[in-house]
Amino acid sequence: MKVTLSDVLQLSVLRNAQVVSTPDLITRPVADIMIMEGHDVEKWVEPDEIILTSLVGYTEETESTFVSLFRRLGELQCAAVIVKLGRYLQHIPPAIKKVSMAIGLPLILIDNHIRYRDIMLQVMELLFTETNRQLRYYREINQQYVALMAESPNTRALLQLLSTILGNPVTIVGGIRWADRTDQPDGTISHETVTPHPANKLHSRSYFHHAFTRASTQHSEVLTKLNVPGTAPQFLCIAESSQPLSDSDYIAVDTAVNFISLQQTIQTNLENVKRTQFNDAIDSVINETHETTANFPAILSEHGFDPTREFFLVYCEAGIDSTADGTFFEKNPVFTRHLILNTQSRFPHCLYRIWPNRLLFIIQADMAIDAVQAQLLTMAQQVTAEKHRQYQPHVVLSPKIPFAQFKETSEDCLSVLLLASIIYADKPFFVVTKNDLGIYQLLLNHLNTQDLEAVIPTELLAMHRAEPDLVDTLHAFIAHLYNVTDSADNLYIHPKTMSYRLKKMTKKYHIDLRNTDTLANLMIGINLLKLI
Structure with missing residues (x-):
């Protein structure tokens, strides 16, 4: 697990320190520690870093500068500020205390006799020990996957190993939207319910956290994308059914994703080769x-x-x-x-x-x-x-x-x-x-234009050449079972316009709209016109 501010406060050098903070802030992670005795420290501060300072240069005239600096440290997600009292200031200034509480920046007050060197040595030793533990854990996980790849290289076995390590079910899902996972009518997840997981230094991948309700029960899942070139997007999905993922679990997931992506890439390439061979075989048969x-x-x-x-x-x-x-x-x-x-x-x-x-x-x-x-x-x-x-x-x-x-x-x-x-x-x-x-x-084997024209009714061919819009009108009329209103709706015209066109083709082209045999032949002719 990552080092937290609570772990740092358990160090012997800080056991008697006074903490000015709310309890929930003591659990924030710690990644580094540095000394600050200048107003430009914000140029080097990184998230989750502890700052050591004696507030040298603090006066009533510079109070606003220090307040702005502390506010900036909060924006930079500084883990905490350790203030040494007794060297330049005997008490923490009320303005500094007020702004720290307002922005949620923990203050740790220490006596003048405590040396910076002792604090930094113990904090760095704690961080080094945790980093070393993570590296050993990563090596153990990596060795398990290397052995599995050598023995049984398949995606199912890789997923099963990760599930055993995490104590939670692990699956692969296609895309951010998938079926059968929510109570929504269409069985999909909206993008609003999938949110980025907070990043930290323990893992470099992008994670997504999905909380949803199924059968009146709350469920939680963590997803991360698999890197398989040339395939549809796929996500590794960990259901937090037994317990939430810990920081060590993310190390295992990061390792697993690399091996699963490698196996999927190999499998995809093999399938592509087989698919190419099979395609060639079908082409050859045809x-x-x-x-x-x-x-x-x-x-x-x-x-x-x-x-x-x-x-x-x-x-x-x-x-x-x-x-x-x-x-x-x-x-x-x-x-x-x-x-x-x-x-x-x-x-x-x-x-x-x-x-x-x-x-x-x-x-x-x-x-x-x-x-x-x-x-x-x-x-x-x-x-x-x-x-x-x-x-x-x-x-x-x-x-x-x-x-x-x-x-x-x-x-x-x-x-x-x-x-x-x-x-x-x-x-x-x-x-x-x-x-x-x-x-x-x-x-099928006689798509000659002259042959087709020979079997198309003469009056229909004449109407097609002179007024092709009347052919569309006739087609709609027959297709809608001689219903003038429905035919007009299909053509987006008024029924009176439809009636006018029907009368026109009857008088001008002598088409008998009452003879069903004639209309059947005309429908065949209309389809033949499409082939010309």
């Missing part, structure tokens, strides 16, 4: 590079897959309009990781490949395609409900396929994804299969 394709069943087996089973391919993109530079997943690693973990929690046998703006999931076919599509749809709805600022889920699901059909199916999925992104451009998200495109799947 491109039918023979060497890797032949080895891919073994890679699937290594990840817990049965290569003789069938698989689903799931391609996922961020919406075209939301990421013009095509690097959404690359620029949002935290969100991407969350999306991957969410997918893997729903599909245990799931591998993935990441591109800057596209994800590929390879899912072992352990369930029917409609069940897989329902799960993916639920995920897309959840993400949309969270109103992520950029992400718009565009998802395509393949049918069940054997490993040998990966390349052909991958090409089909990308074609479906391109076509669906155009057809469903006005939707916040979509999760489709090739069959969901209906008649449009016939166009």
